[in-house]
Amino acid sequence: HHQRDQYHPYLVDIYEQLPVPFGLVRFGVAPDHPEVKNVINTFTQTARHSRCSFYGNVNVGKDVSVEELQQAYHAVVLVTTQTILPGEDLAGVYSAKDFVGWYNGLPSCQELSPDLSCETAVILGQGNVALDVARVLLSPIDILKKTDITHPALEALAESQVRRVLIVGRRGPMQVACTIKELREMVNLPDTRPEMVVADFQGVIDALKDLPRPRKRLTQLLLKTALEIPGEMEQERRNKASRTWGFRFFRSPVKVLADPDHNRTAGIRLAVNRLEGSGEGACAMLTEEVEDVSCGLVISSIGYRSVPIDPSIPFDSHKAIVPNTMGRVQQAAGLYCSGWLKTGPTGVIATTMNNSFDTARSLMEDMDSGVLHISSAKPGSQTIRALLEKRGVKPVTFSNWEKIDSVEVKRGEATGKPREKLLTVEEMLQVART
Template identity: 80%
Template sequence: KTYFLCSYLIFHVLQSIVPCGLGGSGKAFLSTSSCPKVCIVGSGPAGFYTAQHLIKARQDVEVDIYERLPVPFGLVRFGVAPDHPEVKNVINTFTQTAKHSRCSFYGNVNVGKDVTVDELQGAYHAVVLSYGAEGNRRMGVPGEDLPGVYSAKDFVGWYNGLPSCRELKPDLSCETAVILGQGNVALDVARILLSPLDILKKTDITQPALEALAESRVQKVLIVGRRGPMQVACTIKELREMVNLPGTRPEMVTADFEGVSEALKDVPRPRKRLTELLLKTALDAPGDKELERRRNAAKVWGFRFYRSPTEILADPGRSRTAGIRLAVNRLEGSGDAARAVLTGEVEDVSCGLVISSIGYKSLPIDPAVPFDSHRAVMPNSVGRVHQAPGLYCSGWLKTGPTGVIATTMNNSFDTARSLLEDMDSGALDVSPAKPGSQEVSSLLEKRGVRPVTFSDWEKIDSLETRRGDACGKPREKLLSVEEMLKVARA
């Protein structure tokens, strides 16, 4: 009797202290009602970094990640340039998080449509919105809806296999393309337009994009910004790649660089190095080897500074883009705070392709959730959504579309820390039992929605990599949701 009584007591003591979700065949077999349950909406870098920090910081937190598409990883899959495979290595870290015993992935679930944020808050102790910035910022100029004008977001989605962009079919039959904006995305687009096919064939660029680029007649790309060389928004790595891009040569306007050398002594080192490379590319006489390379280059690129779009010009039949009218600016102030002011001068540039890379923007997910439509972000303090207890945000939805993946990592960790602090302080009550995914799965089943699990995604991943192997690429992506679901459910 004593033996069985002791065994009974030990069993129940262990049951009360064993962390949630440990053991089993890779997933939880024991989940007590006291386990804090967190839901994350969005499976891009912000979502995965938030999940990673929560799981590492507390041994009892269970995290469920919901994603609108059947495939995870967001902008790592659909935003990173095909010729930057090293940036995509973060997918390995995200995969480890997704396979953790206290983490589950639910793809093919459109939050705001298939299930509401309010319903998620009823099922979880905390909800973190990390769905990014999938809207386009419009230029607000006449003619921007003409054929031949595209947003960088859609153009990047087209060559990266985003299902909603697969029908884009951009017309690349013109000689000159103009890109508005001078950030990393603008340079990615310029590089893809001008890169030799032999380079692109070895990447995971989509086959339709590769075929279109093989027929492209684009020979010149102008990268236009409203301010000057001291305010250019790209990183030195991206600029160096443009400078060294095989088969191309730079063409700059010397007058754009007046006074820049003198202003360099007082700027931070990263900005100084970037501007020095710009100056060297634009003004210095190249050495013999570089001179020979430039002479043999068939394609041209260049920055155009102090210019703002005022109108997209149409051909005589108004059937497509024939050019762009640019206002000439001058700067007031200096450094990053410098402001572009119109001079009253304009100039017209002939081109058949205009790509607007002036920024992404977040969109509201649910009328009941606070949203700052002016700034296109969720109003928050260190990730805590204002006037919405238990609701958090991370990534571009929190900050706006700024920075690189490392920036997103840090801001997501900050949100996770805020959530954990609220758990520890009692500001977030995690004592009541919450059903978590069990309740959401029941709701989705009633609504005819069948989620895609991470193991389902691995079937898609396996097929894509096999298809890529067959043609010497890292992967050949499936381009439609229907194809993805067919493979996931095979």
């Protein structure tokens, strides 16, 4: 829609640390949610465009600096974060990000081989990722067999001794962060029954009428699950179930408890909270009371925090974001950001997509208003490719990725899965370069 398109064909280059595209869509989405991956089709159409190039296997901040990119391009959009999780180093404690990465085939998480030999697992956090993890831990293996979950994870889960999963949140039932869809999947998961604490729901029924509709529906489903006496068929289903799950509200993790002889997880100490205020803005205040829960597995789905990839980029470590206005990085013309680097760790794939459209809009406005001097020529990928070559870095192109893709899909066909992922960067590179 720009008048000057014929004079200024925009070129867009994408740099990605892994040899494969799609980031969180590939490595963060639950394998039993294939519909969420539809965005891949849109991405693929764009990536095949003659003026778009994909350079995988390039670690920005290490193989090439942000400053070098700024010299080569009129505009640079950062969507990358390195995440750190303040966690315990005992065996049996994992971040949800790593655990999800393990069963989704993220190369850096393949060494994880989590120990699933305990009966009780505790998940910290009550968002959709926490529910994904709970669902994967408790799903009948026949359901998981038909997904693109990795083979090693499938084998480990088939042997798993985990029979009970507690999903812990610092606030109450009316503040839980998951969506009704994920909760419903949990409630209907075959061979499981819910196990809730009735006292946690005190006063919730009275508050229902004032809740906005989506929150109201979610809360009604929670109440029904926790308090309603089930009908005959549901009661029979629950009696037969061999696994249980439940929310534990008003609890904050204090520390992971070690078993006295080994450095293994034996439990977790939770502080009991009381809520101040009501609704979305309610705050969890610690009380003196603590409660110890025995468990052999702790998965933390709270506090993914970004750390800056490059010292030259302004960074707010308290909010864990790059300070920005509508995606424009403050005090840095030509530098933009999107994703969790822009907003902090919130929202689902759709939120992140809309968010990136906003950043793109800011960039287009800056071209129109002359904030970006696009009349001056910039070398783009030409210089960067030369730099990478000099540094011995061989990028993976989109057509290289398509080789990986077809090998994975072929491997999956053999066992009736949508794909069987390659699990190491070496394997990916080998296939990409054949």
